[in-house]
Amino acid sequence: MKTILVAGSIVLSLTGLAGTAPVSAGDLSVERAWARATIPSAKTGAVYFTIRNASARPDRILALETTVAAHAMPHQTVQEGDVSRMVEENSLNVPAAGVLELKPGGTHVMLMDLKGGLKPGQSFTLNVTFEQAGTISVPVTVGRAGAMGPE
Ligand SMILES: [Cu+2]
Known part of the structure; x- marks a missing residue:
């Protein structure tokens, strides 16, 4: 009986990770990609993920594209006293042999002109084009x- 329970919990945890499994190209891998749910009429949303670069050369994001929004662009949250605001970044750099982490309150991908909001449990594809890795x-x-964070 004990054995069955343990096996059951392993299956559950694997299912929980399925949506955020790492994907890679060249020396880059992207993992823990998630977005926050919005109300159905929302026009903007945010996507977060972690990029690992195994190469000795830096890389950078050149373009972002998804079917759930008309535009996707890199944003940075800037704290000025008590006020935080978001500014557009021209490109996001992934350091050589390093990590770039997008997270709430920091760097994120802003989705603009969402087509029907983002629902909890929904998944979608974000195409991220890098200078080196494609x-x-x-x-x-x-x-x-x-x-x-991702659940
Ligand atoms: Cu933003």
Whole structure:
């Protein structure tokens, strides 16, 4: 009986990770890709993920594209006293042999002109084009509104 319970919990945890499995191209891998749920009429949303670069050369994001929004662009959250605002970044750099982490309150991919909002449990593809590694199709899982990480 004990054995069966243990096996059951392993299956559950594997299913939970399925939506955020790493995808890679060349020396880059993208993992833990997620977005926050929005209300159905929302026009903007945010996507977060972690990029690992195994190469001795830096890389950078040149373009972002998805079917759920008209535009996707890199944004940075800037804190000025008590006020935080978002500014567009021209490109996102992935350091040589390093990690670029997109997370709430920091760097993120802004989705503009969403086509019907983002629902919890929904998944969609974000195509991320890098200067060196080429295009990676990243599966994104939508978590709760206000979530601080992938579930
Ligand atoms: Cu933003």
